[in-house]
Amino acid sequence: MIAKTFGYAVQGIHATPVTIEVNVSRGVHFFMVGLPDNSVKESQHRINSALRAAGFKWPGTQITVNLAPADIRKEGSAYDLPIAIGILAANNELPVELLPSYILMGELALDGSVRAIRGALSIALKAREDGFKGIVLPTANVAEAAVVTDLEVYGINHITELVAFLKHEKKLTPIENDVEALFSEGMAGYDFDFLEVKGQETIKRSLEIAAAGGHNVILIGPPGAGKTMLSKRIPGILPPLTLDEALETTKIHSVAGKLGKVSGLIVQRPFRSPHHTISDVALVGGGTNPQPGEISLAHNGVLFLDELPEFKRSVLEVMRQPLEDRSVNISRAKVSVDYPASFMLIASMNPCPCGYYNHPEKDCVCAPGVVQKYLNKISGPLLDRIDLHVEVTPVPFNDLHAQKSGESSTVIRARVIKARNVQTQRFKLVEGVHCNAQMRTKDLSTFCELNVAGMNLLKQAMERLGLSARAYDRILKVARTIADLEFSEIIETHHLAEAIQYRSLDRESWAG
Numbered sequence: 001m002i003a004k005t006f007g008y009a010v011q012g013i014h015a016t017p018v019t020i021e022v023n024v025s026r027g028v029h030f031f032m033v034g035l036p037d038n039s040v041k042e043s044q045h046r047i048n049s050a051l052r053a054a055g056f057k058w059p060g061t062q063i064t065v066n067l068a069p070a071d072i073r074k075e076g077s078a079y080d081l082p083i084a085i086g087i088l089a090a091n092n093e094l095p096v097e098l099l100p101s102y103i104l105m106g107e108l109a110l111d112g113s114v115r116a117i118r119g120a121l122s123i124a125l126k127a128r129e130d131g132f133k134g135i136v137l138p139t140a141n142v143a144e145a146a147v148v149t150d151l152e153v154y155g156i157n158h159i160t161e162l163v164a165f166l167k168h169e170k171k172l173t174p175i176e177n178d179v180e181a182l183f184s185e186g187m188a189g190y191d192f193d194f195l196e197v198k199g200q201e202t203i204k205r206s207l208e209i210a211a212a213g214g215h216n217v218i219l220i221g222p223p224g225a226g227k228t229m230l231s232k233r234i235p236g237i238l239p240p241l242t243l244d245e246a247l248e249t250t251k252i253h254s255v256a257g258k259l260g261k262v263s264g265l266i267v268q269r270p271f272r273s274p275h276h277t278i279s280d281v282a283l284v285g286g287g288t289n290p291q292p293g294e295i296s297l298a299h300n301g302v303l304f305l306d307e308l309p310e311f312k313r314s315v316l317e318v319m320r321q322p323l324e325d326r327s328v329n330i331s332r333a334k335v336s337v338d339y340p341a342s343f344m345l346i347a348s349m350n351p352c353p354c355g356y357y358n359h360p361e362k363d364c365v366c367a368p369g370v371v372q373k374y375l376n377k378i379s380g381p382l383l384d385r386i387d388l389h390v391e392v393t394p395v396p397f398n399d400l401h402a403q404k405s406g407e408s409s410t411v412i413r414a415r416v417i418k419a420r421n422v423q424t425q426r427f428k429l430v431e432g433v434h435c436n437a438q439m440r441t442k443d444l445s446t447f448c449e450l451n452v453a454g455m456n457l458l459k460q461a462m463e464r465l466g467l468s469a470r471a472y473d474r475i476l477k478v479a480r481t482i483a484d485l486e487f488s489e490i491i492e493t494h495h496l497a498e499a500i501q502y503r504s505l506d507r508e509s510w511a512g
Contacts, residue, residue, distance in 0.1 A: 015126035022083065054112040078105045105120070113158050127148075137156075194412055197230065213480070214344055216347075249266045256297060258297065270297060387437065449491070482495040
């Protein structure tokens with residue numbers, strides 16, 4: 001007899017339907033076809049033990065399992081559950097009338113319990129799209145799948161629960177997740193607030209501009225000036241995630257196996273801070289079975305690179321293309337996947353190896369030429385892709401000791417949200433552009449028109465600082481954001497002047 005169950009193969013962050021066909025016939029062999037990898041092939045032994053633990057006998061016949069379509073590689077252990085149920089159904093030990101209506105995915109332990117899988121949210125979204133009535137998953141995965149509406153989501157801990165459900169001996173209760181409640185809880189969940197920052201008003205202003213336009217920032221200053229402290233507070237002033245952004249972000253973390261087990265939906269913008277010993281594959285993604293890297297895990301959030309010059313040059317250079325395209329394509333001989341990578345890059349660095357170049361009180365002990373050599377660890381093309389270059393100076397004692405507190409992240413965030421709303425209206429007819437940092441070159445002539453005084457000012461700055469054409473684009477984007485914060489439809493000269501000062505770390509104007 002032939003029985004069919006249904007599952008999905010996750011490639012990148014997208015799911016592809018897979019039909020598991022099981023045929024029980026005369027013979028004694030076990031065959032599995034359909035391009036399975038080693039972990040799928042090994043499922044025979046897990047399934048055999050799990051079925052025996054559940055009180056079933058392994059059929060003493062020939063079993064052929066086909067994973068269709070056969071030209072898509074099947075990876076991982078999530079096919080254990082549908083294969084096991086298919087074997088039971090093909091051996092006439094289970095009724096088959098419910099099988100076409102449900103997606104079954106889960107890894108089986110030797111005792112028959114069901115373990116968590118990766119990519120459950122992607123699978124649930126695709127199952128709803130394909131018209132399935134429901135999905136049966138390990139209990140550990142139901143929280144993320146339950147955010148998908150119009151789909152029955154069931155969680156099980158043991159294969160016997162699913163068997164009883166298919167035999168109509170036991171009812172399973174569908175799980176529902178209150179998405180609005182998750183978002184309201186996430187709004188109040190930030191641990192760091194700008195209210196705790198003393199002084200550094202200029203730096204706060206630059207970070208507000210960066211958050212309002214989605215711009216990349218590099219902070220350069222001596223040790224203890226507050227670079228890391230300020231960077232950790234940026235997610236608290238970014239606009240809240242939309243539902244589409246939350247789903248896309250959650251799918252990436254689910255595929256990577258890094259999703260928490262509490263809420264099932266990421267409702268706060270990610271903040272990723274990899275160590276400077278990270279490899280280029282770990283940063284951009286890859287591996288034999290391509291997995292998302294840190295730049296994709298930071299999608300819709302912040303990627304913070306502390307001590308930027310300490311990262312290997314090859315690691316930094318692989319970010320150049322994702323910073324422009326806001327996605328990364330990972331190609332291997334057998335598979336090619338795309339991962340989103342639209343993130344804000346926040347980098348920090350000391351001005352020199354000793355850390356005290358340009359310090360108002362301490363002397364730099366670096367040899368001549370060392371400061372420029374240290375800065376040259378960051379290539380010009382990468383530096384061009386960073387919109388705001390901000391010099392961070394130590395906080396004076398009077399500011400540290402003062403009882404006066406600054407603005408809270410909530411107040412700053414309100415201004416950022418208003419500026420983002422202006423951009424949303426501006427770009428509502430422009431596909432793929434949602435904030436000023438995402439503007440393409442052809443958009444600048446439409447949305448960043450300058451008057452004669454502004455053009456002359458920008459020309460002088462370009463000539464004096466030796467800026468590139470890409471830096472020219474970045475200045476216009478930042479100036480547009482500054483104007484949006486003031487609700488100005490046109491870019492005034494003072495908006496442009498402030499944007500130009502944030503290019504102060506360009507090669508010909510810093511470190512001699």
